[in-house]
Amino acid sequence: MPLRRWPGAVFAPALLVGAALPDIPLFLLTVAGEIYYRWLVAPPATNIMEYLHFNLFYNHPLWIIGHNFFHSLLIDGALLLVGLWWWKQRGSRWGMMLFWLAGSMLVHVGIDIFTHHSDGPLFLFPIDWRYRFASPISYWEPAYGGRQFAAFERALDLVLLGLLLLTYGPAVWRRYLYRR
Numbered sequence: 001m002p003l004r005r006w007p008g009a010v011f012a013p014a015l016l017v018g019a020a021l022p023d024i025p026l027f028l029l030t031v032a033g034e035i036y037y038r039w040l041v042a043p044p045a046t047n048i049m050e051y052l053h054f055n056l057f058y059n060h061p062l063w064i065i066g067h068n069f070f071h072s073l074l075i076d077g078a079l080l081l082v083g084l085w086w087w088k089q090r091g092s093r094w095g096m097m098l099f100w101l102a103g104s105m106l107v108h109v110g111i112d113i114f115t116h117h118s119d120g121p122l123f124l125f126p127i128d129w130r131y132r133f134a135s136p137i138s139y140w141e142p143a144y145g146g147r148q149f150a151a152f153e154r155a156l157d158l159v160l161l162g163l164l165l166l167t168y169g170p171a172v173w174r175r176y177l178y179r180r
Helices: 012-040 048-059 061-068 073-090 093-113 146-179
Strands: none
Touching: 012 048, 012 061, 012 093, 048 061, 073 093
């Protein structure tokens, strides 16, 4: 059902934040790790990025918690239920925002579960700190369709860009042309 026909209010900013929120901690940890190992202490024996993403990512508690807190079906599901309860029982705007944020994070996690082979999220976190579903598809690993997925993603980007231009392009051009 399109969101325009959804019977309740849709809070688009929460949808947008929720779509990116699960990946923000890993981005911040990577930037902090780069700074730390490049300028503050002696770098590891391997490449810094390899050390961060193939050692700390799997073994360091801060990295495990940071990356998997918002990638957890359990945590995101609980946030969705709390948000739904606050929204429907108390009429809370915060509840509505939390509902849409958590719903968007759950979509993100669902996509990640099925597009990561060896580095998928610990979706049962915090109960299980080790199990990762090994999807037969990886959006980046060549051995699991990474090249084909990259081609699909580029084609999808072009289609979405075309739809965006067809939908909003004429209005933007009209505003630009009539402004003069």
